[in-house]
Amino acid sequence: xxxxxxxxxxxxxxxxxxxxxxxxxxxxxxxxxxxxxxxxxxxxxxxxxxxxxxxxxxxxxxxxxxxxxxxxxxxxxxxxxxxxxxxxxxxxxxxxxxxxxxxxxxxxx
Amino acid sequence: xxxxxxxxxxxxxxxxxxxxxxxxxxxxxxxxxxxxxxxxxxxxxxxxxxxxxxxxxxxxxxxxxxxxxxxxxxxxxxxxxxxxxxxxxxxxxxxxxxxxxxxxxxxxxxxxxxxxxxxxxxxxxxxxxxxxxxxxxxxxxxxxxxxxxxxxxxxxxxxxxxxxxxxxxxxxxxxxxxxxxxxxxxxxxxxxxxxxxxxxxxxxxxxxxxxxxxxxxxxxxxxxxxxx
Numbered sequence: 001x002x003x004x005x006x007x008x009x010x011x012x013x014x015x016x017x018x019x020x021x022x023x024x025x026x027x028x029x030x031x032x033x034x035x036x037x038x039x040x041x042x043x044x045x046x047x048x049x050x051x052x053x054x055x056x057x058x059x060x061x062x063x064x065x066x067x068x069x070x071x072x073x074x075x076x077x078x079x080x081x082x083x084x085x086x087x088x089x090x091x092x093x094x095x096x097x098x099x100x101x102x103x104x105x106x107x108x109x
Numbered sequence: 110x111x112x113x114x115x116x117x118x119x120x121x122x123x124x125x126x127x128x129x130x131x132x133x134x135x136x137x138x139x140x141x142x143x144x145x146x147x148x149x150x151x152x153x154x155x156x157x158x159x160x161x162x163x164x165x166x167x168x169x170x171x172x173x174x175x176x177x178x179x180x181x182x183x184x185x186x187x188x189x190x191x192x193x194x195x196x197x198x199x200x201x202x203x204x205x206x207x208x209x210x211x212x213x214x215x216x217x218x219x220x221x222x223x224x225x226x227x228x229x230x231x232x233x234x235x236x237x238x239x240x241x242x243x244x245x246x247x248x249x250x251x252x253x254x255x256x257x258x259x260x261x262x263x264x265x266x267x268x269x270x271x272x273x274x275x276x277x278x279x280x281x282x283x284x285x286x287x288x289x290x291x292x293x294x295x296x297x298x299x300x301x302x303x304x305x306x307x308x309x310x311x312x313x314x315x316x317x318x319x320x321x322x323x324x325x326x327x328x329x330x331x332x333x334x335x336x337x
Contacts (some may be wrong), residue, residue, distance in 0.1 A: 048234065076181070
């Protein structure tokens with residue numbers, strides 16, 4: 001294993017051959033379709049992502065506990081989310097109201 | 110020094126496990142080095158700013174970097190029987206100079222380095238692009254810090270060598286091997302370490318002969334691991 005390339009700015013001995021001939025560039029522009037670079041028929045899917053995010057794969061490679069923030073709340077600010085809790089509060093309020101009215105009636109009438 | 114190319118060949122007799130460990134470790138370390146490179150971060154910031162990505166738009170930043178790499182880094186295969194690994198800085202400078210020539214691992218090094226420098230968890234995933242269980246290709250993986258409507262908390266995968274591929278689109282694969290970079294590493298950058306090694310052929314066997322059964326180095330290294 002070796003490092004290639006020099007440390008100097010003007011060091012040309014780094015494996016690159018400079019293109020001096022401007023005609024080459026012109027030639028390349030003229031020949032637009034030299035091969036099969038359009039890859040029009042390449043089949044694609046999301047298998048890489050699916051396998052990557054498979055819980056067993058994440059666990060195997062120790063990625064299950066990677067950093068992530070908690071999911072944002074879906075409810076708009078101020079909206080009461082828990083319907084059961086809301087009904088309980090309304091019920092308690094109604095009972096309290098009826099009780100206070102009964103007490104008031106008992107003491108004043 | 111930070112603009113050099115690491116050229117990897119192995120001495121005959123080097124075990125497949127040793128070769129595989131070496132190759133994947135260099136790939137991971139070059140990404141980690143790129144994340145810490147100020148030049149790389151400056152380029153990443155320039156790209157997302159030019160793309161008009163708003164602050165806190167994590168998916169927008171990932172898309173901008175991926176698209177830039179897809180459109181600007183030029184895919185060229187490595188020389189026959191040799192594996193080149195470029196530093197992220199070198200790849201970016203080559204693009205600037207109009208001399209870009211990189212293969213899939215280099216694409217991943219530069220994209221992962223830029224995204225890592227912007228604060229995202231990043232890594233490379235080695236895949237079997239022929240869906241035959243033989244690892245032969247490298248893709249980028251990253252994730253947003255906050256969950257997104259589109260991808261939630263999932264790892265996002267990107268095919269970089271084809272400009273028309275969208276996020277999470279890949280050729281059909283059946284196996285992935287993730288290599289996640291550690292941005293907190295404090296080791297010396299890989300280009301400052303003294304690397305010694307042989308200059309001889311990659312090995313014997315049919316793959317060493319021109320025109321008969323050549324397979325990409327990843328294929329050979331990882332296929333052997335798979336067989337074990």
